[in-house]
Amino acid sequence: MHIDGSDLRTVGIARVAIDWYRGKAKVNRPPASAPPEITPKTPTIGESTCRLPYEIVEMIVSHLKDIKALKACSLTCHSWHTAAVPHIYHILILKERTPGDARNKLNLLSGLHGLGLTPHVKEIRVRECFSTHWFVPEAFSSLDLGYFSALANVHTLKLEELEIHRFVPGIEHYFGHFSQTLRSITLYDPRCTPRQLSHFLSLFPNLDDIEIWYISTHIPHTTIPDTELVPFSAPKLRGQLTLCDFRYPETWTDLITSCGGLRFRHMDLRRVTGTGCASVLLGACAETLETLRFYPTDGSIGKPPRRMFICEPELMAGRNLHPLIP
Amino acid sequence: MEIFSTITSPVFSELVIAIEGNEIGYLSSDAVLFRTLRTMNRVRPFKLVFLAEIGEPDRHLGRLEETRWRLEGALSSVTTKGLLDFLDSPPTIRTGRLPDLGWEIRC
Numbered sequence: 112m113h114i115d116g117s118d119l120r121t122v123g124i125a126r127v128a129i130d131w132y133r134g135k136a137k138v139n140r141p142p143a144s145a146p147p148e149i150t151p152k153t154p155t156i157g158e159s160t161c162r163l164p165y166e167i168v169e170m171i172v173s174h175l176k177d178i179k180a181l182k183a184c185s186l187t188c189h190s191w192h193t194a195a196v197p198h199i200y201h202i203l204i205l206k207e208r209t210p211g212d213a214r215n216k217l218n219l220l221s222g223l224h225g226l227g228l229t230p231h232v233k234e235i236r237v238r239e240c241f242s243t244h245w246f247v248p249e250a251f252s253s254l255d256l257g258y259f260s261a262l263a264n265v266h267t268l269k270l271e272e273l274e275i276h277r278f279v280p281g282i283e284h285y286f287g288h289f290s291q292t293l294r295s296i297t298l299y300d301p302r303c304t305p306r307q308l309s310h311f312l313s314l315f316p317n318l319d320d321i322e323i324w325y326i327s328t329h330i331p332h333t334t335i336p337d338t339e340l341v342p343f344s345a346p347k348l349r350g351q352l353t354l355c356d357f358r359y360p361e362t363w364t365d366l367i368t369s370c371g372g373l374r375f376r377h378m379d380l381r382r383v384t385g386t387g388c389a390s391v392l393l394g395a396c397a398e399t400l401e402t403l404r405f406y407p408t409d410g411s412i413g414k415p416p417r418r419m420f421i422c423e424p425e426l427m428a429g430r431n432l433h434p435l436i437p
Numbered sequence: 438m439e440i441f442s443t444i445t446s447p448v449f450s451e452l453v454i455a456i457e458g459n460e461i462g463y464l465s466s467d468a469v470l471f472r473t474l475r476t477m478n479r480v481r482p483f484k485l486v487f488l489a490e491i492g493e494p495d496r497h498l499g500r501l502e503e504t505r506w507r508l509e510g511a512l513s514s515v516t517t518k519g520l521l522d523f524l525d526s527p528p529t530i531r532t533g534r535l536p537d538l539g540w541e542i543r544c
Binding site: 376381390393394396397398399400401402403404405406407 | 448
């Protein structure tokens, strides 16, 4: 084999290069006796978010309102799942998609219970979409009632067209488990007498906010007369009262009697007609009221404004019951 | 007036008069309302807020801004007539949606 100078030079360069790389390898390779060197690994984007403190993750997730975004977060990793799940199941909506078997609407409860999600439910909304109401005592089997009673952390109830008169007596068996946690209740067109309403509200001693839209008092004869309804407790009622189309002072006089007065700080009175209803409320909250919202007109579209708190019979009789006008 | 005079709360600070957007025109002609407010303010001073509310269908199409301009115009007319001269500070103007139940479906 013939090797010329240029080849030797090439071989020499090659040997130098090999030696250099071997030396570099020796330098970089840790000796067998030395402790292993811990080199920080550059985290990828996904890994770095996983290493955020849980409190920070929780804070980020708490700002998300969109359910799709929350569900996407819950699929990210374990810690994001833990942070997102309470927000995903924060509100439980019970409603009917089709008129029919009422018990089907409560099947959701067993599913929630089976997955251990009931403690996350903080708000319950019951919707009635059809003329035949489904959220009635007969809809609850003993099993459904057990699952419903397991919802022990609920602080807000929003109930549409609740037939309170059908739950009386014994309403505490259905709603009593909310008594310690419930802070806010919204009733849209409840079906009951004014006294049944106060009886129902007295079930929640820590109740602060009440919102009532309309009330239907034309109900069938109930098994227990109103006079036998005893208040369960004295609710705190220190938050906001919102009333729309409400004209029954009896509800509030009952609560005033059982609570020793009302302590609402904010009032929003819209079409609160009826003799004395507004005056009872304003008088009862006289020492605690901070803000008052009222509507000088009744909001009838296309009609000239009418004075608030004037109901038709009194208007016809020439009596002005406007509470704010002398 | 008598009812309002029963409010003895030391923290009472704000009275909100809510008006639907289509009734703002009536405001400047409602002398009884402003006379009542004057008497009320004498009994217990408060911050006066006018809130113009519009329905959900009108929320878009720039109706919110239009409603605010109309309310500002109506209050300007009221101020010119001297019906709000009992106030220490000009009334606050707010606009918002008519209250709803918040039944939006999340699940």
